[in-house]
Amino acid sequence: MDLVAYFEIVNNLWVRNGLQIKGQAMTYVQCNFSNSMVDADVFMLQVCLTQLEPSTFIKAVLKNFRANEWLSLSPQKETNISTHDEHQIMMESFFHFLTLVICSRSLMRSSDEELLQLELQTLLCLGEKTHSQLVELMPERCTAGQSKDFVRELAEIADFREPVADSSGTLQHGIYTPKPTVWEDNFDPVHVMLRAIQKKDYQTAMDNFAKYTQQRYKIKNPWPPYRLPRPIKGPFFDPRILANSRIMHATIFTVLVHALKTQNFPEQVLAPAIFMIEIAVDQAQAESSSKQICQQFSPRPPRIYDLDQENWFVTDNILVNLKTCIEHVYIPEVVPEGTVSAVSDCQDTEMLAIDDAAKCQMAVVPAGYPLFGAGGELVPLTAMSVFNPPESKMMALEAAKSNQDMTIDLAESPFSEKEARALPGTENLKLVRVCENMLSILLKLQARASGKADSFNPNDCNPLAATEKPHPASESRIGEGAFHIEKLLHKICKLDPSCRDFIIKLKSKLCTEENLKKSREDDAKKERTFLAEKHRKKMLEELANNSQKFMKIVGEMEPPEEDMEFEEKTSNTNQCTCAICSKSSVSTDEAPMGLVALVQTTHALRFSKRANALLDSLPVSDEDCAALPKSMENNLAKDYDDRFKKLSSIFGSSCQLTMDMSGKGGVHVQTCGHHIHIQCLLEYLESLKASTNKPTNISIEKGEFMCPMCRQLSNTVLPMAVESGDSPPVLDLRRNSMASSAALVVMHLENTDISESKSAMDTAMQRAMQDVVNCSSETWEPPKLDEQTLMVMTHSTLRTTLEIQIAQLGDTLRMPEESDSAAVARRACLVPFMQVLSYCTKSVATSPAWPVWQKVSGVILMSMDLVRRTEREVPILLQNPTALLIHLLLLLPTRLDHSQFTCIIKALYNLQYFQCLLQLMCSLHIEDISNCCVEPPWDLRTLNGCISLLMSRLPHDCMLWHKTKRLLSARIYHLSDVEAELQKLCLPFLRVAALLRHDIYGQDLPQIHPGTGGFVQLVRFLELYQGGIGTFDAATALNWVAFDHEPGVQKRDPTDLVSGWCQELLALAVMYASATCDLVHHHKLWTKPCLLKLPPTYDQIFKHYHKRECTTCGKVPHELCLCLFCAKTICLKGTCCRQRRFEAVEHSMTCGGGTGIFLVVPSSYIIVIRASRACLWGSVYLDSHGEDDRDLKRGKPLYLSQPRMNLLEQQWLTHKFDHINKRGRAGKTYLS
Known part of the structure; x- marks a missing residue:
């Protein structure tokens, strides 16, 4: 039969036929062809079943599945029953086959x-x-x-x-x-x-x-x-008749006997066997005279032979066969000639000859019949059987030669294992005593599965009336083995009252035996516990004696008193474990350790849009294509270029250090959080270069490697320098005052020289900075790499890293789905990176930074002369406070004292506030401003006082009030509106300062509710205002140098300090009035960087760009792709536009800073290019069922999946393409 062969193949019995035979078996049951293959075969078997005798069908199936050996009750065969036995596997398949034939209804009136x-x-x-x-x-x-x-x-x-x-x-x-x-x-x-x-x-x-x-x-x-299975109606016969056959009942009985004797019997065999009984019970009808049937004796064969299941029962009624007790099973064996068996001496034993013609019969046990004895004994029989009745009582045996009945009282005449002489060539019979019926076995199996001897209560099973239907709750099919067996027993009890009474009697005897067994087990347990306690006491006494002897020997030798306490110079938090040598140590100048990191160029911030501007969309019409260039002028890159042109035309290229360089692009750094020794890294890289089996997805020549711990792509190691952070012992100042902290900052800035002695730490710092420079040179090639260029590079790199982190975190400064380990790794990366950049900045710094700090803070040390402003210096009111913060931090020790860091933030916040206020005032009409002024003296912690100060220092005839565009006059009329705008404009600076404090000092960021901005929370977090609970104005957070007497420190009045700022701006406005008016507006609100907005349906893109010519070569490319940054059309695999590199790779360098995201029009897929690697990302256009359509083969309408679009933007913004697409290959693989 094909189904039998299929089960054999599935069970790995045809291994010599190779994989081809498995492929044929898989095709046989494959869903696509099941209607004409496996379903047709099952249907034909069902038809054959209904036309044949069940015994004939079962015998053929047992023969084909080779299950007879497994079903044998011979003790020699029991050792072969195991979960890995070939016969057991085929037995599982045998029951699977039967359930298929009985229950399948695929082609039978479905x-x-x-x-x-x-x-x-x-x-x-x-x-x-x-x-x-x-x-x-x-x-x-x-x-x-x-x-x-x-x-x-x-x-x-x-x-x-x-x-x-x-x-x-x-x-x-x-x-x-x-x-x-x-x-x-x-x-x-x-x-x-x-x-x-x-x-x-x-x-x-x-x-x-x-x-x-x-x-x-x-x-x-x-x-x-x-x-x-449901009953079959119509011209077909019901296949369930197979379950109601005596040969099936005998087969199931054999399985139950094996399950009872085997502790870990496979459920794959027992479960379908129980299900077969349930099918038979469900189909059977309770007979009205069931009690009489149980009491009468029908003609039965004198002997029950092993593997002769057809003759085990005399009826097909399952309700009768459930109560039928199988006492003994004869296992015939042919004894060779010459074999002699001796009969042992038996006192008061009478030999009873059993004639071969005599047929022992089996009876349905009436009420009170003893069922439980020493089951399972093997009684060898020869031509005679030996019985040893107790108390010299002979066993009554009523024998008949033809069809006479006989009963055997096993309680009064138990079998004893004896031997007798056998005649040569006669049959040697082995008798296996079973003495069980299916109901007794089911009760025992249910008790074993549930773990309780009396868990089944037949008294709860009330017989159903003829018209009554079972409760729906009882029809549940979900449960463990105990549940299914109990469910079957309940169904039997409800169907047949005689079975219910029979189970009650069986259960009472079973409970009695369980109690005796439990009592014996308890006694044995108590005995073992007593012996174990006795042994334990003896061992303790011996140990005590040995201990006393040992103390007597060494008692006179007192150990020297040594001080075992020692101070740990470094805490556990400073110790790191190397990912290569697995040694934990502290990073030192002689043996530096570093943080495995990946630095990569990025232009992500260049695509930030103005807060009030519409997002750019991918053009899908000629009108959209014409309007896109003008729309893209509202991004950060364009704003940076315009401002740099104006500042550089006045002050030269040195002005870059005073402006927001995030729009310039820079280097982003991230880490996996693992540490490594610098020396171990060098050896690791040398081994990679010397290896013949080099990985294809990394460029070892460019310094790329996989982290030895997590296998993430990396290309540098950031050394972990340990700084003391001690203040220079020049002045004895009060550490808590703002003036003393500002003075200490001045002294730090005066002494920025690094040691001339070169250590291993210095070499590691230089190597890490060289990795940053090499990474930047991929997208930005300066005319010359001098000190000023390196200064600009270090500042833009740190600014880019901070701004990208803020863009990732959002307004709440918390990433929604970021794990704790990712947050720790992100925070741990910044300090080592700042140390590398600080080392480089101090090495190439040409001009001191303390004069700028003195002008910002208003603190002047008497021992120093104030450096006067040159004509080429940018006024302080036009310098970006965040840029100044980065410039100062890179020149100061990284582990700066907390009070000094707070002092810097307070001073720069004052500058930020007055810059934003001046910008807003220049956007209003002068009449509206004049109405807000108050008479001196001015309180510089109020908005009116600050406005009055600026109005008094900038005269009414100043060009700032006349040439500046009135941007806000149409919507701001009250001071509350000005205050709200001030707080919004101050938020970017506060977020950068808060992130730096969080990363450097490890303080938790404040909880900010979405949509609120968090101005109040950030001000309190940065200790700019420590007053009462509630909201406050931005001017309340202004902090000026205290007027207390500090030896050696000269302090400027806040009014004089702000007046000096205004004088610098007025001097510039006289010479460059128009440029100054534009440069005043340098605080703007930007959205998070984003890609081009795509249309809702892919049909719009395909119609517009299909067969469209390339803008570079004018040809129709084979695979046209669109840049999702600027919407430029690119020839993906064409060589017509190739110059040094493929056009897509070259465009990714110039437009995306090494990252390119392209939409391939003919396939609707996204291709991501990182440096020289490219990979297929997926599609952001899915059909109505959430599936993509690669190469548009299925031709279904595709719609934009916004979650996938958000995921693409998130991976781009977090720079995770190199980590997520680990199988990215060289660009030529996809682009050629």
Whole structure:
């Protein structure tokens, strides 16, 4: 039979036929061809079953599955029963085959609607599927994938899960998962088995079912929820007749006996055997004279032979056979000639000859019949049997030669194992005593499975009336083995009262035996406990004696008193474990350690838009193409270029250090959080270069390597320099005053020289900075690499890293889905990176920074002469406070004292406030400003006082009030509106300062509610205002140098300090009036960087760009792709536009700073290019079922998936492409 061969192949019994035979077996049960293959064979078997005798069918099946050896009750065969036995595997397949033949209804009067629902449920239970997979796997009879019935049925039985990405960044399609009602009511293991291509597929379905039961009912090991087959109507015979046959009952009885004797019996065999009994019980009808049937004796064979299941029972009624006791089973063996068996001496024993013609008979045990004895003994028989009745009583044996009945009282005449002489060539009979019936075995199995001897209560089973139907709660199919056996026993008791009474008697005797067994076990346990306690006391006494002897020997030797306490110079937090040598140590100048990191160029911040500007969209019409260049002028890159041109035309290129350079682009750094010794790194890189099997996805020549711990891409190691952070012992100042902190900052800035002695730490610092320079040179090639260029590079790199972190965190400064380990790694990266940049900045600094700090803070040391401003210096009111903060921090010690850091923030916040206020005042009409002025003296902690000060220092005829555009006059009329705008404009500086404080000093960021901005929380976090609870104005957070007497410190009045700022600006406005008016407006609000906004349907893109010519070569490219940064059309694989590199790679360098994101028009897929590597990312356009359509093969309408678009932007902004797409290959693989 084909099905038998299929099960043999699945069970690896045809291994010598190679993989081809497995492929044929998989094709045989494949869903697409099941209608004409496996379903047709099952149907033909069902037809044959209904036309043949059940015994003939069962014998043929047992022979084909080679199950007779497993079913034998011979003790020699029991050792072969194991979970890995070949016969057991075939026995599992035997029951699977029977359940298929009995329960399958695929081609037996199943309507198309029922079949469609069944097939969908089966496919979903085998595993989560996409819509296209469900359509593809439907059988031939259910090919209406687009029909309304398919959509309706799918919606009823399945839940749709939107396409998402997992934790590793892998994209997922829209998935259909089965609803809970499918597992509860419709999950059919038989049909799942019929559709499982491999054995592991069926196991996967069972694992999914077990997962559901664990979540819902806390059931860990459920049995398969077999569904009772419905009766067949019409011209077909019911296949269930196979379950109501005596040979099937005998086979199941044998399985139950094996299950009772074997402790870890496989449930894969027991569960379908119990299910077969349930099918038979469900089909059987209770006979009205069942009691009389049980009491009468029908003609029976005198002996029950092993493997002769057809003659074990005399009826096909399951209710009768359940109570039939099988006492003995004869196992015949032919004894060779010459074998002699001796009969041992037996006192008062009478030999009883059993004639071969005499037929021992088996009776249905009447009430009071003893069932339980010493079961399982092997009684060898020769031509005679030996019985030793107790108290010299002879066993009564009534024998008849033909069809006479006989009964054997086993309670009064137990078997004893004796031997007798056998005649040569005669049959040697072995007698296996069973003395069980199916009900007794079921009770014992249920007690073993539940762990309670009396868990089943037959008194709760009231017989059903003829018209009564079972309660729906009793029809649940979910449970473990004890549940299913108990459910079967309940059904038997309700169906037949005589069975119920019979079970009650069996249960009483079973409980008695269990109590005796438990009593013996308790006595044995007490005895073992007593012996163990006695042994323990003896051992303790011996140990005590040995200890006393030892103390006497060494008692006179007192150990020297040594001070075992020592101070740890470094805490555990400063110790790091090397990812290569696994040694924990502290980073020192002689043996430096570093943080594994990845530095890469980025232009992400260049694509930030003005807060009030519309997002740029991918043009899909000629009008959109014409309007895009003008729309893209509102980004940060354009603003930086315009401002740099104006400042450089007046002050030269040195002005870059005083402006926001995030729009210039820079280098982004990130780390995986693992540490490594610098020396170990050098040896690791040398081994990679010398290896013959080099990885293809990294460039070892450029210094790239995989982290030895987590295998993430890296290209540098940031040394962890240890700084003392002590203040110079020049002045004895009060550390808590702002004046003393400002004076200490001046002294730090005066002594920025680094040591001339070169250590291993200095070499590591230089190497790390060289990695940053090499990375920057990929996208930015300066005319010459001098000191000023390096200064600009270090400042832009740190500014870019900070601004990108803020863009990632958002307004709340918290990433929603960031794990704790990722947050720690992100924070731990900044300080070592700042140390590298600080080392480089101090090395190339040509002019002192303390004069700028003195002008900002207003503190002047008397021992120093104030450096006067030159004509080429940018006025302080035009310098970016965040840029000044970065410049100062890179020249100061990284581990700066907390009070000094706070002092710097307070002084720069004053500058930020007056710059923003001046910008807002220049945007209003002078009449509106004059109405807000008050008479002196001015309180510089109020908005009116600050406005009055600026108005008094900038005269009414100043060009700032007349040439500046009135940007805010149309919407700001009250001071409250000016205050709100002031707080918004101060937020960018406060966020950078808060992030620096968080990373350097490890203080937790404040809790900021979304949409509030967090001005109040940030001001309190930075200690700019420590007053009462509640809101306050931005001017309240202004902090000026205290007027207390500080030796050696000269302080300027705040009014004089701000007046000096205004005088610098007025001097510039006289010479460059127009430029000064534009330069005043340098505080703007920017949105988070984003890609071009895509249209909602892909049809719009395809219609506009299909067969469109390339803007560079004028040809129609084979694969046209669109840059999602600037919408430029690129020839993806064409060589027509290639110069030094492929056009897509070259464009990714110039436009995206080494990162390119392109939409390939003919395939709807996204290609990501990082440096010289490229990879297929996926598609942001999915169909209505959440699936992409690569190369547009299926031709379904595609719609923009906003979650995938957000994921693409997030990975771009967090610079995770190199980590997520680990299999990215060289660009030429995709681009050529």
